[in-house]
Every structure is written in structure tokens, then in C-alpha cells.
Amino acid sequence: MATILLGPLFAAENFSSLIDIDILLFGILFFFSITFACNINCYHDRDVDTLKKKDLARSIDSLGISTVKNVMVFESVIVFVLILYFFLNGYIGVALLASLGWAFGYLYSAPPIRLKNRGILGPIPVNLGVYVLPIFAGHLIIDPNPTMMFLLFVAGYALLNFGINLVNVAEDYEVDRRCEITTAAHKLGLKRTVGSASSTASIGSAVVLITLLPQVKDFYTTLVFLVALLAMIFTSADITSILLSDEVHEKAQKKGKRLPLYFTSTRYPMVLLLLLAIL
Template sequence: MTDHTGILKEIKSFLVISRAKIQLGTPPHPLLGLILGAASITQLFSSITLIYISLYFLLITFACNINCLYDVKIDEKYKEHMSSAVKNLGKEKIKGIIILEAIAIIVLISVLFFRGFVITALLSLSGLGFGFIYSAEPVRVKRRGVLSPFPVLIGLYILPVLGGWFIFRDVLTLYIVVFCVGYALLNEGITLVNTCEDYKEDMEEGITTWAHIFNMKRTMRVAFIFTTLGGLLAVIGVMMKPILTGWTFYNIHSSILFIGMGIVNTIAILKIGGDIYDAGSKDDLQKSCKKAAKNMPQWFISSRYPLLMMAVLLLLAL
């Protein structure tokens, strides 16, 4: 009974250091690239699609595990549930898990490479590198000021989308470029709220972020601009696909739903942008940012999944 309880506790701790709850909002990253790149819905039902999605989740879990391992001292002060999970598993066991994850990632990347998906394999390998250097010493980009957001912006918000795209396509098109730029800005804008939320804690630990360089108010204004402009660009990018490819809408019901979802998504993005702007306008920014950051999971889900639905409806309508 004790062993059974211990195993369950370790599984729970692993889910904590893998940020399982946050990962619930991330499936749109690889799926959007796959769906926007596919010519038909049937193309998505293939072994290579499953391999790529599995690779994505291994990569994000790898990055989360490394982050928790190197942030354990900070988490002891500010995120006790994270540090407790690390202590419960033990640093050596976590290192072993990370090594196994890295091996599995390399194996799947090799499968992609030798099956001819070279660009996707190289993008995934880059994602592995970004996941490592963001948190791990001695590089630890997350504490290096101006550079701090870029591993997440590129490694999490751009590369998974492009990796999925190149499963089905050989070259970039205008609409996927517009979408990727918008999608990255949208997600980074929301992420900057978390950067401002951790202003004091990061400063005490010697971590320099945009909030310290540009101050919290300016960073929250940048967050508002990124979120609003990026979100609108992402919606436009999806809507550009049928226009630029000359496709005809055959399914009228899916077409109406597609346009309706675009309107709903636009309203949601403007609402999120407004909330971020309001949070950045308060006198006590530390307090308002911490309060606003509690909405981040909801913001991510309400902005990403409607975009995913738009992409799915587009495939069904054409």
C-alpha cells in the first residue's frame, strides 16, 4: 500500500514539474501548423502527424522539467508546490528523466529526418536547444535581460507551428508568415503579464527581464500592443488562406461558422487586450499584475482554441 501511494505521489510530482495544467492550453501550437498546412482533413490522419504531436509534448515536457530543476531555489520562496515536487522526486531522478526525454526526442527527430521531413526535424532540434538554454546554466537566457523572452517566443510560439506546417508543405506562404508573426506576438503579449507579475521576485534573485529594463508600466503597454495587434494578425492570417489559395467554399454551414468564429475570436482578443491595458493602468502595478496573471490560463485558452477551430472549419468548408 505504501509503495502504491509513493508511486502515485511521484506521478503527481512529475505532472507538477511538467506543468500539466498549463500544457492543456498548448495543443494548438503544433495542431495549428498541421491544420493550416494540410490540403484536406484526411491528410491529418497519418502516423507522421502522431509522431510530430508526440515529439511536441516531449519537447515541452523536457523544457518544463529543466526549468523546474534550475528554478528550485526560487520556487522554494515563491512557488512551494513546485519545489516540493522537485524534492519529492529528487534532483538525480529528474536529471535521469530529462536524459530519457532527450533520448526519446532525438529518436523521434531522427525518424522525421530519415522519412524526409528534414525542415521539421531541424526546427524540432532547434526547439530542443531553446528549451535547454532558456533555463540551464551557464547560459540561462531567462535572466539575460533583453534576450530573456526569445527562447519562449521562438521555441514555443513559432517553431511548433512551422514544424507542423512543413509536414505538409515545402515552402512558406504569405498567410502562414502573417499568422506565425501574429500568433507569436499574441502569446508573448500575454506571457509578458507573467513577467511583470514576477518583477520583485526576479529582481531579488538576480534575474533581469523586460520589466526591469523598460519598467513595469511600459512592459504592460508592450503586452497590450503585442496581444491586440498579434491576435488580429493571427485571425487575418487564417482568413487569408482561402483568399490567397483561390479555394472555393463548398460547405456553406462550415463557411458561416468559420466567419462567425473569426468574429468571436476578434472580440475575445480585444477583450483580453483591454484587460491587460487596464491592469497596466493601475497605481499599484505589482498588485494589479499579480491579479491579472491569474487570468492567463483563461486568456491562452480563449485565444488559441478559437483560432484552432477556425483552422478546422476552414478545412471542412473547402
């Protein structure tokens, strides 16, 4: 949920501007949008998950297909009610971006389009739907005029997370191949995929840090900035280390277990830094 806070925090001039019902409703909208995207992915990936992510496959089986479908319908209804709310209250941009986010979540997993099975196009809906659109939408609720620094921040954040997600793509290379899912790793090869992960994560980290530098104003913000710097250096270096192995796929599988660490260690220092800057 760190991503949802980044847009409003970047736009806010003080903490009181965050105390708003629209910010709360935006949080609920993002939550149901992401759970819908996750559920529809699990639903259509059940056969794939039986080979690796067995807990996800078992959860689908234990709930039952009809229950999972009903949950997705419920989530979609909540999403579109909130989209309508924002539209009617003048947040046209927020409503449009949220609609695109829901569409990306659906098109990524559901046939016949199923973008995740479209090679190098696969990571695009994830990156836009999870790491770009929500940050823009959150910013628009507070400030409808994004600055160039904010645009650079979003670009850097998207690149960083794109790189991290490519590790997951490389990790699932064999399972996806057996299930006839064509990902970027199959189009580019494992070495080039991991190389892309390393370069985009490194470039994204540098851009994010540059855009966050103006938020450093005192001892505490300096400390948090240094934590963010170290976390991004570690993440980029750890991803790059996959390339040094003779067994790239095996190494990617091991590093794939660190994805939660990569995500949390890079995101939450950003949130804390932006929060401290407006207190």
C-alpha cells in the same frame, strides 16, 4: 497542445491529409520537447519557486533530484530519436527546427548561459521555441512551401503570445529581483513592460484575425471567428487595463492568474476555425 495543431491545419487542404503517422509522431515530439523544457526550468528554478510557485518546488523535492534528471534524460532521448526519424525520412526542416526547439529549452534555463536571466533576451527563446518553430515544423510535414499568409499568421501568433507572456514577466518582477534574476521587466521597467505586452498582444491579435479571415466560409466558421475576435479583444483590453492602475505590479499579479484563460480563449477558437474550414 493547441499550438501543435495550427501548422498542420493551416497547411491541410482536407481532413484526410491530417490522418498520417508523421503528424502523430510530430505531436509526440512536441509533447516531449515541451515537457523537457518545463522540467529543466523547474529544476533550475527550484529556489525561485520556493518563494512563489511552491507546488513546483515541492514536486521537485518529492521526486528527488536524481529522478528529475533521469526524467529529463529520458525525454531528451525520445526527442532525439524522433528528430533522427524525421531527418532520415526527408523532413530535414522539421528535424532542424525540432533541434533548435530543444536547444532553446535548454539554454533558456540552464547555466551558464541561462537566457531567462539575460534581460530583454529572456522572452525570445520561449517565443521562438514554443510559438514559432513548432508551427513551422507542423506546416512543413504537410506542405514544404509556406505561403505569405501563413508567415503573417505565425508572426501574429508569436506577437500575441509574447504579449501574454510579458504579463507573467511583470507579475514575477519582485520574486525575480530577490533571486537576482534579471528579466525584461527589470531592464525596461514595469510600465514599459506592460505597455509592450499591451501593444504586442493587440497587434498580434489584429494580424492573426486578418490571416484567419479567408477561412470564414459559412455560418459556423463565422461564429467561431467572432468568438476568436471577442477573446482577443478581451485579452488585449484586460492586459491594457494594468496600465490604468496606480499599482502596476499588484495589478499584474492579479492579471497573471488569468494567463491560462488568455491562452486557451485565444488559441482554441483558431484551431476550431481552421478545422471547420477543411471539413
